Amino acid sequence: MQYRQAKTGKLLIDILPNKCDFCGCCVGVCPEDAIELKEAEIYIIDSRCTNCSKCIWACPIEVIKFDKEGVPEKQVNK
Amino acid sequence: MKEEYDIIVVGAGPAGTIAAQYAAKEGSSVLVLEKDRDVGYPVRCAEAINREGLEAFIKPDPKWINAEITKFGFVAPNGKKVIIDLGKVEGYMLERRIFDYELAKIASEAGAEILTRTYVNGLILEDGKVTGVKYEFRGQQMEVRAKIVIGADGVESRVGKWAGLETCVDFRDMECCFQVTAANVQCDQDTLFFYFGKEVAPEGYFWVFPKGEGTANIGLGVSGGIGKKRSALSYLNSNLEKFFPTANILTQVAGGVPSVITLEEIAAPGIMLVGDAARQVNPLSGGGISSGMIGGSIAGKLAAQSIKNNNLNYIKKYPKEWHKARGKKHKILDKLKDGIYSFTDEQFNKLIESLIKLPSKKRTIGRFFIIALANKPSLLKEIVKVFVI
Structure with a gap:
């Protein structure tokens, strides 16, 4: 499975493909060219991701997250 | 399909298909590659365009126009509303899935070939020059060569990056948006409504744009800096509940x-970027269709001339011509955006109040911005440049 992968640093960035809308915000802000986005398929390129979190902040629908406990996710009000 | 084309365009949005059309008209062989199965769908757009920007490229056709815009409405954080009457039709609401299709058809009539479900995943580079693209089609990895590649691959553009261009958008400059098209919505069909305020859409705006009787595009954008704390989707859900509970x-x-x-x-050698990929969006409004088409037309023409003259x-010449046509103006609009971003709710309320007091x-x-930025004289001069000249 190509989907959830990034593990270059201590943290893991997780894109939830079944919730993703494939809009491309994350790709636009990714400084490492570490996200592959096809018509309806998305995954992080393991070897490039540095866990910088910019994709998490830019995601309009909160489907990119760190998947470890204790790591700040978006403070969702609703 | 040929093994080599003069020009390959990556992405079949308006910027890409206009580039293809203009290049093909000049006699170049052109191939357009689109990753989605449909041209024009899904629609990631609020679908408003200004009249001049549209008419410079295509005659408005009821087939892909949902509404004619004669008014702007601004809603302050305290709920007060002001209408600016433009006096005549100054904008349109498009049906993008048909509009984009139409542009693709025109490009194809001009001689361009178009292929959908084709995912470009790399460039062919030789001696520091782009000479083609690598792509995936029906599960197979393939290549096709071109003298010039035009990257029209949108906000998620990677084509430029692969050619060594610096294309990354600072996350604070990314407007992260979410939109619904809703029925059972009461809204004026001749007015674009913009709502401001920290509650509705900080560092951005909440829009209600008409899509034909009883329907509207309702959405918002917030900057990535805001998105760090709370997402566009979360803001939109609250706004829908508050303003359109029956939608x-x-x-x-x-x-x-x-x-x-x-x-x-x-x-760069062998490559040009157009539209969102080149970040040719109007930074103040976020509108990118007309400026993308301008970028596409300049790039398409120049690419074809390059081929013709070998x-x-x-x-x-492309960056300079773009700068003259739009780029310069975008720099001013970007400053205005920064001015408006820093507004408090109180300032927005006051601004709308003073507009309400003016005779219609x-x-x-122009006056909206003049009042808005009255305490920033340096910006005032810039406003005059944009809205008067």
């Missing part, structure tokens, strides 16, 4: 708008 949602879509000035480099250096004939978009 029935027909479509919903996420999207990103690179609200920045154009990239410093939009051309001199690929022609594409070096004196209410113009």
Whole structure:
């Protein structure tokens, strides 16, 4: 499975493909060219991701997250 | 399909298909590659365009126009509303899935070939020059060569990056958007409504744009800096509950708008970027259709001339011509955006109040900004440049 992968640093960035809308915000802000986005398929390129979190902040629908406990996710009000 | 084309365009949005059309008209062989199965769908767009920007490229056709815009409405954080009457039709609401299709058809009639479900995943580079693209089609990895590649691959553009251009958008400049097209919505069919305020859409705006009787595009954008704390979707859900509790949602879509000035480099040997990929969006409004088409037309023409004259250096003229046509203006609009971003709710309330007090004939978009930035004289001069000249 190509989907959830990034593990270059201590943290893991997780894109939830079944919730993703494939809009491309994350790709636009990714400084490492570490996200592959096809018509309806998305995954992080393991070897490039540095866990910088910019994709998490830019995601309009909160489907990119760190998947470890204790790591700040978006403070969702609703 | 041929093994080699003069020009390959990556992406079949308006910027890409206009580039293809203009290049094909000049006699170049052109191939357009689109990753989605449909041209024009999904629609990641609020679908408003200004009249001049549209009519410069195509005659408005009821087939893909949902509404004619004669008014702007601004809603303050305290709920007060002001209408600016433009006096005549100054904008349109498009049906993008048909509009984009139409542009693709025109490009194809001009001689361009178009292929959908084709995912470009790399460039062919030789001696520091782009000479083609690598792509995936029906599960197979393939290649096709071209003298010039035009990257029209949108906000998620990677084509430029692969050619060594600096295309990354600072996350604070990314407007992260979410929009629904809703039925059972009461809204004026001749007015674009913009709502401001920290509650509805900080560092961005909440829009209600008409899509034909009883329907509207309702959405918002917030900057990535805001998105760090709370997402566009979360803001939109609250706004829908507050302003349109009876709305029935027909479509919903996420999207990103690179609200920045154009990239410093939009051309390199064998490659040009157009539209969102080049960050040719109007940074203030977030509108990118007309400016993308302008970028596409300039790039398409220059690319074809390069081919005709057998001199690929022609594409070096592109940044300068773009700058003259739109880029310069975008720099000013970007400053205005920064001015408006820093507004408090109180300032927005005051601004709308002072516009309400004006007789309706004196209410113009220019005046909106003149009042808004009255305490920033340096910006005032800039406003005059944009809205008067």
